[in-house]
Amino acid sequence: MKKLLTVLTCLVLAACSSTDAPQPLGPPVPGTLRVLAGSELADMQPILDKAAQATGVKVTFTFTGTLEGAEQLASGTAAGKYDATWFSSNRYLQSVPDANKRLGNQVKIMNSPVVLGLSRSVVQRLGWEGKQVTWGQIAEAAGSKAFTYGMTDPSASNSGFSALVGVASALAGTGTAVTADQIAAVSPALTKFFSAQALSAGSSGWLSDAYTKRTTGADPGQKVDGLVNYESVLLSMNAGGKLSEPLSIVYPSDGVVTADYPLTLLSDANDDARSAHQRLTDYLRTPDVQRQVMDTTRRRPAVPGVTLSDQFVQRDLIELPFPTGHEAIDALLSAYFNKIRRPSRTLYVLDTSGSMEGDRIKGLRSALTGLTGADNTLVGRYRSFHNREEITLLPFNSKPSAPQTFTIPETAPEAELGKVKGFAAGLDAAGGTAIYDSLTRAYQILGGADPDHFTSIVLMTDGENTNGTGLSGFKSTFQALPEAARHIPVFTVLFGEGSPDELNQVATLTGGKVFDARNTPLANVFQEIRGYQ
Secondary structure, three states, X not given: OHHHHHHHHHOOOOOOOHHHOOOOOOOOOOOEEEXXXXXXXXXXXXXXXXXXXXXXXXXEEXXXXXXXXXXXXXXXXXXXXXXXXXXXXXXXXXXXXXXXXOEEEEEEOEEEEEEEEEEHHHHHHHOOOOOOOOHHHHHHHHHOOOOOEEEEOOOOOHHHHHHHHHHHHHHHOOOOOOOHHHHHHHHHHHHHHHOOEEEEEOOHHHHHHHHHHHHHXXXXXXXXOEEEEXXXXXXXXXXXXXXXXXXXXXXXXXXXXXXXXXXXXEOOOOHHHHHHHHHHHHHHOOHHHHHHHHHHHXXXXXXOOOOOOOOOOOOOOOEOOOOOXXXXXXXXXXXXXXXXXXXXXXXXXXXXXXXHOOHHHHHHHHHHHHHHHHOOOHHHHHOOOOOOOEEEEEEEOOOEOOOEEEEOOOOOOHHHHHHHHHHHHOOOOOOOOOHHHHHHHHHHHHOOOOOXXXXXXXXXXXXXXXXXXXXXXXXXXXXXXXXXXXXXXEEEEEOOOOOHHHHHHHHHHHOOEEEEOOOOOHHHHHHHHHHHO
């Protein structure tokens, strides 16, 4: 049990798409700092370019999720490949003994609290403009469906997990970090708060892009009234000028959880890397550069005495305590996925054509089996199917096959998960490839988005369409669907010889996202998609 809880602790967040990560960098190079980082740090590149000129230190990023980063550190596979890490927080890495012992000097560079952003008209309608509002009041309004919002999956992104921790700690009302024993007591209020969540995502960046597209009509998905996200992201969205209506930021008066972005030297870094880390962090913490960080990334300075710019309306924030015990983190995440949040309703459109024969069909069986709980890796434990979830599997080749639907019960889910596993084991490869007839059939089966579920379609194909309706025909069919059906996004999986252009068009048309499994195990990609369901 202790080992399981340790694993669950480090699974708290994965800040970016692992399938987008470049390969680890080569051997040490004098003057170069090889950094394993969250993808959100990409916006620091202009500042780092100037830093290279001023300090002679070049930063080369390898982007990954914090979950994947924790696994690399704990297993020792990061040794010799990286000199430092740079994630939004080290709290989770520090809770994993084998990862924590590999962390060296940690220097905080900037800050950004996780807060609630709502359309200005919604804040005015709620009567919150210019007033102090608590998480309890926010939860009550959410429970009465006074507004809706989007948030990242707390097992996939720090912003989502920080929000979950913040709300739970505030609702517990003890002034200390929430404990495992308190989760049951605060679950009813948490259920109210998360009943208003109508959009999930695996990353803060995709979440903000989806919100913007939906508010402007560029995305057919259901519109939401706001986002739970980093303050820096919400400020950047307002400054970007693409929103149909600006977001008003609600800073809960009982506190927030803040990301502090520590640039952390690894304990086995060589002397050159140590010197480079020192020169770089000294430079990044100078007052002038801290002001550049504010202007460029809209994150708050980490150095005392640097005056906040006018964009930060709320200056003083209460920091909520963060749980350190494995039991509290496990209890909170388990309650969120299995009892509190809206359950998922997903239809998997699965290519079983002749080109899938051999390793490909084996990979598909393995990927689905892993989601039933058979995958005991760090990533797999919380990216499996959850209680209360509805799963429909629709294999296809020359035409769509008969669908099979499984509903995972709230208690004792093992028997139903076993049926999913059995269905996956029986998949065989033969025939042609009717992608768009099968996708159309998927929309017919689902009917429309369900307000009580996160509804989505996953399309996995390894080739181009050879049977039935083509892409243009599907586009016409999609546009003719009822509005509720057009709210269902398609997450496409690029695999084998699948057409990148066509799968991207499908994802864009439906408000989904493309996931690339050409150079990444299919099981990893299926797990990654879970953050968006």
